[in-house]
Amino acid sequence: MIKLENISKITENFKILNNISFELGKGEIFGYLGPNGSGKTSTINILAGLDTDYDGKYIINGENFKSKNNSFKSIIGHVPEHPHLFPYLTGREFLWFIGSLYLINEKKIEELIEYWGDFFRITPWYDRLCKNFPKGIRQKFGLIAALINEPEILLLDEPTSSLDPSSAHLVKLLINELKSQGKSIFLTTHILEIAEILCDHIAIIKHGNIIASGTIDSLKQDTSKKDANLEDIFLELTGEFEYKELIESLRK
Amino acid sequence: MIELLLKKDLLGIKHRITTTISIVLTLIFSLVIATIYYFCKFGFQHILNIDQVTINIIIRLFSIGILILTPAVIISSLFSGIYTLFESPEQEYIFKSPSDISKYFLYQLIKISLHSSAFPILLITTAIASLSSIMGYDEMLSIHVLLAISIFFFSLNFLLLSVLTLCFKYFKAARFKEWIFIFLIAFSAILVLILRLSSPERLVNTQNRMEFYNFISTLRFPVSPFSPPSWISQSIYSYINTNAKYYVLYSLLLIILGIFSYFFAYFTSKKYYFKAWQNYRKELLIQNRISPDRLYSKSILGALLKKEWYSLKNDRIQFSQLILLSVLIIIYFFNLYALPVIPGKSPQYLFVIYFNIFFSIMICAALSSRFIYPSLSMEGHGINHILGIINMKTIIKSKAVFYGIPLFILSIFLSLGGLIILGIDTFTFIFTSFNTFLLSALIIWLSLKYSLKYRNPDITSPDQMIFSYGSVKLMIVVFIISSSILILELPLFLHHFYSNHHFFWKMLILSPFSY
Numbered sequence: 001m002i003k004l005e006n007i008s009k010i011t012e013n014f015k016i017l018n019n020i021s022f023e024l025g026k027g028e029i030f031g032y033l034g035p036n037g038s039g040k041t042s043t044i045n046i047l048a049g050l051d052t053d054y055d056g057k058y059i060i061n062g063e064n065f066k067s068k069n070n071s072f073k074s075i076i077g078h079v080p081e082h083p084h085l086f087p088y089l090t091g092r093e094f095l096w097f098i099g100s101l102y103l104i105n106e107k108k109i110e111e112l113i114e115y116w117g118d119f120f121r122i123t124p125w126y127d128r129l130c131k132n133f134p135k136g137i138r139q140k141f142g143l144i145a146a147l148i149n150e151p152e153i154l155l156l157d158e159p160t161s162s163l164d165p166s167s168a169h170l171v172k173l174l175i176n177e178l179k180s181q182g183k184s185i186f187l188t189t190h191i192l193e194i195a196e197i198l199c200d201h202i203a204i205i206k207h208g209n210i211i212a213s214g215t216i217d218s219l220k221q222d223t224s225k226k227d228a229n230l231e232d233i234f235l236e237l238t239g240e241f242e243y244k245e246l247i248e249s250l251r252k
Numbered sequence: 253m254i255e256l257l258l259k260k261d262l263l264g265i266k267h268r269i270t271t272t273i274s275i276v277l278t279l280i281f282s283l284v285i286a287t288i289y290y291f292c293k294f295g296f297q298h299i300l301n302i303d304q305v306t307i308n309i310i311i312r313l314f315s316i317g318i319l320i321l322t323p324a325v326i327i328s329s330l331f332s333g334i335y336t337l338f339e340s341p342e343q344e345y346i347f348k349s350p351s352d353i354s355k356y357f358l359y360q361l362i363k364i365s366l367h368s369s370a371f372p373i374l375l376i377t378t379a380i381a382s383l384s385s386i387m388g389y390d391e392m393l394s395i396h397v398l399l400a401i402s403i404f405f406f407s408l409n410f411l412l413l414s415v416l417t418l419c420f421k422y423f424k425a426a427r428f429k430e431w432i433f434i435f436l437i438a439f440s441a442i443l444v445l446i447l448r449l450s451s452p453e454r455l456v457n458t459q460n461r462m463e464f465y466n467f468i469s470t471l472r473f474p475v476s477p478f479s480p481p482s483w484i485s486q487s488i489y490s491y492i493n494t495n496a497k498y499y500v501l502y503s504l505l506l507i508i509l510g511i512f513s514y515f516f517a518y519f520t521s522k523k524y525y526f527k528a529w530q531n532y533r534k535e536l537l538i539q540n541r542i543s544p545d546r547l548y549s550k551s552i553l554g555a556l557l558k559k560e561w562y563s564l565k566n567d568r569i570q571f572s573q574l575i576l577l578s579v580l581i582i583i584y585f586f587n588l589y590a591l592p593v594i595p596g597k598s599p600q601y602l603f604v605i606y607f608n609i610f611f612s613i614m615i616c617a618a619l620s621s622r623f624i625y626p627s628l629s630m631e632g633h634g635i636n637h638i639l640g641i642i643n644m645k646t647i648i649k650s651k652a653v654f655y656g657i658p659l660f661i662l663s664i665f666l667s668l669g670g671l672i673i674l675g676i677d678t679f680t681f682i683f684t685s686f687n688t689f690l691l692s693a694l695i696i697w698l699s700l701k702y703s704l705k706y707r708n709p710d711i712t713s714p715d716q717m718i719f720s721y722g723s724v725k726l727m728i729v730v731f732i733i734s735s736s737i738l739i740l741e742l743p744l745f746l747h748h749f750y751s752n753h754h755f756f757w758k759m760l761i762l763s764p765f766s767y
Contacts, residue, residue, distance in 0.1 A: 084633030088563040100555030101641045
């Protein structure tokens with residue numbers, strides 16, 4: 001569904017992304033991991049079409065995104081890391097507005113609003129202004145806004161970062177359910193456990209370069225430890241293993 | 253210090269300051285010279301007892317003022333156009349084929365030329381039209397002058413554009429841009445000196461009948477028999493004297509100049525400029541998307557408008573301000589009603605009816621800076637949600653419809669309502685409508701433009717946005733533009749007010765704002 005070929009991005013003489021290439025197939029979950037400032041959000045902004053100032057090719061359904069990106073808008077749902085909603089709209093008005101922009105009919109929007117409200121247990125927040133929402137509620141509204149159009153591709157930037165454990169669990173179930181429906185999901189996360197459970201394919205990015213890519217099993221084979229989990233692989237590949245050893249020595 | 257200012261672009265002041273500086277400087281200069289000359293020559297008595305001769309003198313002085321203002325405006329607008337081209341490239345445009353590139357150049361070329369030539373051409377036409385009518389010439393002359401001057405200014409633009417294009421080829425684009433800025437500041441100062449040498453005030457001579465040719469000849473600075481500006485004078489002079497031989501020669505010279513400069517600019521731009529522009533574009537971090545056809549569907553616009561209404565409705569602070577506004581409007585109308593001014597020829601009456609336009613325009617500007625300017629920032633970062641679906645152009649369009657139309661109606665209601673209470677004639681009514689209509693549209697457009705340019709998603713409070721740099725700049729720019737236009741139009745209005753002459757209807761047709 002999605003294919004990036006040698007994507008590079010330079011801002012203020014700083015190379016944010018350097019020849020990034022990967023592929024996301026239909027019904028797959030692609031985990032995109034990396035330390036802070038490694039270029040995860042920049043990649044997701046390019047995938048969402050929010051940033052078109054890059055070199056390289058972004059192919060979606062066999063066609064160049066840059067030349068035809070409008071026709072792809074309706075098939076992509078994007079949840080940013082910090083969903084900022086419209087401060088002077090109520091929750092219901094916000095979701096109605098997003099649904100209207102996707103040209104969904106009013107009755108269907110109402111049904112979807114009620115359905116997702118019950119699912120995420122946020123119906124009591126529907127008649128309050130978005131500017132008063134706490135972080136976790138905003139994230140849930142961001143998720144609904146991305147899902148309201150039933151997109152084929154979902155781009156999730158740290159979807160559980162502000163959620164409580166039960167909501168985070170709900171999101172994990174949701175991601176699995178969406179996968180079973182054949183949706184393709186691109187996921188960036190710092191919670192390696194989530195990536196390990198959910199993702200079919202993982203890429204690790206550091207300083208704008210993909211340093212490892214493949215299934216979890218193939219990544220395990222590449223590391224020195226045979227019984228390594230994803231956290232060990234991540235720390236070894238990103239060169240941050242020494243921190244783990246340091247903490248262990250502190251414990252001792 | 254200058255280098256630091258240029259590099260850091262402190263307060264974002266670099267963008268349009270050149271235009272504003274040159275307009276203000278030249279306007280002040282021309283008005284000061286004209287006023288000093290008038291007072292020295294005729295004293296205060298004429299001011300107090302305004303008669304037809306005095307009005308004619310004032311009109312001449314203003315016409316000369318316009319001529320002085322024009323070259324500064326044209327040059328600064330041209331450079332400003334170049335700035336605009338670099339600062340906000342058509343980021344949504346994607347070049348697919350060489351023919352697209354050609355179309356793009358053609359479009360940019362016409363855009364810059366129109367931007368930089370339109371205003372001065374219109375100003376000059378007003379000046380010429382005023383003078384030719386006062387001196388008894390027909391309006392055909394004004395049209396002829398307009399054509400000749402238009403060709404010249406367009407040619408000048410095209411040639412300057414070609415030169416700049418060639419310079420871009422040999423200099424680094426970013427550095428060259430900074431040089432343009434420095435050159436422009438220096439040019440504004442030099443221009444004042446050059447124009448001073450042409451001594452336009454010698455034309456204000458009530459003893460002898462002023463020759464039209466002399467007036468036209470003030471266009472020729474620096475004076476040269478072979479320079480294109482003098483071809484305009486020759487062409488118009490031979491037209492007045494029905495000298496067909498010279499008329500054809502100079503008109504042909506002008507037309508050939510126009511055609512040559514146009515194609516020269518077109519080919520140089522096509523060959524060299526595109527690459528420079530593209531390189532520069534890479535340096536800009538612009539995030540936007542192409543506008544799809546469906547963005548213009550009624551449903552999307554409807555959804556955006558409904559969202560605007562919800563936002564307004566939910567922000568209760570706005571209501572108190574709207575109530576305050578309506579009270580102010582009632583007070584204003586009541587004041588006009590209760591004003592001890594008798595309709596007639598009194599200066600007080602003139603002042604009130606003329607100031608009424610300015611008042612409604614300033615109200616419109618204040619409301620624009622309160623409602624339109626902060627509206628985009630008020631969306632906060634939430635706008636990213638919808639930018640993934642629709643593009644910025646559509647959002648701006650919805651703001652224009654939602655806030656612009658009511659504001660537009662309000663300012664027309666204010667100015668015309670005031671005039672109806674005061675009891676005015678048909679001409680003043682049309683004159684006021686015309687000015688209010690155009691100035692309100694300009695203010696709304698500027699507010700939208702600034703709202704995008706100075707958008708700060710971290711400040712969602714409109715009260716904070718009102719005191720931001722963009723809002724203050726908006727008020728200053730609106731004040732300068734409105735006062736300039738109203739000052740420049742004052743002589744025409746005076747002529748009508750004191751003479752009741754049909755000439756004014758002719759002026760309306762020939763006035764720049766009709767084109």
